[in-house]
Amino acid sequence: MLQKLSRPAVKLVERYLPDPYIFVLLLTLVAALAAMLFEQQSPLAVMRYWGDGFWGLLAFSMQMLLVLVTGFMLASSPPVKRLLDALAGLARSPGSAIVLVTLVSLAASWINWGFGLVIGALFAKALARRIRVDYRLLIASAYSGFVVWHGGLAGSIPLTIATPGHFSEAQIGIIPTSQTIFSLYNLLIVGILFVVMPLINRWMLPEERESVYVEPSQLAEPDSAAPTGPPRPADRLENSTLLSWLVGIPGLVYLIHYFVFAGGGLNLNSVNFLFLSLAIVLHRTPRSLLTSLQEAIKGGAGIVIQFPFYAGIMGIMMQSGLAQSLSEMFVAIASADTLPFWSFISAGVVNLFVPSGGGQWAVQAPVMLPAAQALGADVARVAMGVAWGDAWTNLLQPFWALPVLAIAGLNAKDIMGFCLIQLVVTGVIIGLGLTFF
Incomplete structure (x- = not known):
């Protein structure tokens, strides 16, 4: 049944979904017209509002670009390639490849969303080099694991309200992660998704005649070939393992101190530092690292050009009051029991225009928290409703898929048909979980 349902969804998206750059231009116009x-x-x-916000994500854009580049360099290092290939060897059929990449992506994304995006895409490529499987569904399955990130260890909203000094502390106090990330209802939602998502992706596997394959040779990583011509003194430095290790190993030592002794946590900066330090050490030579970098940077164009437009859209949504009005519309029809569900739905809608967990909480918290207190609703569950809504519609919003698509060499329209089915299934599971678990 899912195979039959996914077929028209894939064809519909392939025909009508524009390039993500066109999508962000259309969203800009829609947000502007709605505000007026x-x-x-x-x-x-x-x-x-648009112009003031346009450059508001510059630091974040660079972080995302580094997630792509450093993750690619790490995964293309010889030891990691051997590890991913060995893990890919566990798959014996197209169906098992789909299940395996979904599980790896879910686990990695629950630990850290940036880690999950990169590892999922790179593991999918390792599988595609071994197994003849529909490449579109394989990458869509790798991306589908991202849906659990906001219910995981790096969820920005639950971590924010558990941090002393957060902007709503005077109103709701400190809410520990035992009531959000590690609450029974949240763990049940995550657990069910870990079971259901691999099955859903497996059941969407197209028939042989409808599958789209990619030649393994097209997925081969570049080799760092030695330059031709007479040797130069600089060649010795470019091929120096000692030089790489004198920089990379201290970076790893710093991270050990940061995580073990300084009590630091996973965030974009620490993940990028970890990926970069490991890549420097594992590539062994600067030349090998730079060859990988030249390949990795090719996929970063979408991030560079599109993220400023999303920052502009966020400026319109926040400063015009449009995001707040959307939230208030859903709150008006909620009760104490249903407010977490409507928080989830409203966050899913707002996320299409404000694809940032932290930014979205800043917009919705002033609406959702007073409503939760007035209705006597569970504040922690309402906050997690916003968190899950933010993660949910990322399956439809190509903003977060850009790093995955860049690594895979695909376009958004290639995977979004499958993601549409995933969106419906996960929406039902999360909505029921927030309401009844």
């Missing part, structure tokens, strides 16, 4: 029509904002005010 529903929030009575003048065109000049909307342009000012």
Whole structure:
């Protein structure tokens, strides 16, 4: 049944979903028009909100670019390639490849979302070099694990409200992760997704005549070939293992101190530092690392050009009051029992325009928290409703798929048909879990 349902979804998306750059331009226009029509904002005010916010994600954009580049360099190092290939050897059929990549992506994303995005895509490529399987579904399965990130160890909303000094502390106090990430209902949602998602992806596997394959030779990683011509004094430095280790090993020592003794946690900066330090050590020579870098950077164009536009959209949504109005619309029909569910739905809608967990919480918390207190709803569960809504519609929003697509060499339309089915199934599971578990 899912195979039959996914077939028209895939064809529909392949035909009508534009390139992610076109998608962000259309979202910009939709957000601007909505702000003028529903929030009575003048065109000049909307342009000012857009322009003021346009460069608001520069630091984050660089972090995301580094997630892609450092993760690619790490995975293309000889030891990691051998490890991924050995793990890929566990798959004996197209179906088992789909199940395996989904499980690896789910586990990695639950630990850290940046780690999950990169590892899932690179492991999918390792599988595609061994198993003849529909490449579109394989990459969609690798991306589908990302849906659990906000219910995992690096979830920005539950970690924010568990941190002393957060902006809502005077209103709700400190909510420990035992009531959010490690609560029974959240762990049940995550556990069910770990069981259901591999099965859903497996059942969507197209028939042989409808599958799209990729030649393993097209997925081969570049070799760091020695330059031709007479040797130069600089060649000795470019092929120096000692030089790499004198920089890479201290980086790893710093991270051990950071995690073990300084009590540091996983975040984008620490993940990027870890990926980079490991890549420097495992590539052994600067030349090998730079060859991998040249290949990795090719996929970063989408991040560089599109993230500023999303920052502009966030500026419109937040400063015009549009995001707040969307949240209030759902709150108006909620009760104490259903508020977590409507928080989830409203966050899913807002996430299409504000694809940032931290930014979305800043917009929705001033609406959701007073409503939760007025209705007597569980504040922690309402916060997790917003967190899950933010993660849920990432299956439809190509913003977060850009690193995965860049590594895989695909376009958004290639995987979003499968992601549409995943969106429906996960929406039912999460919605029921927030309401009844």
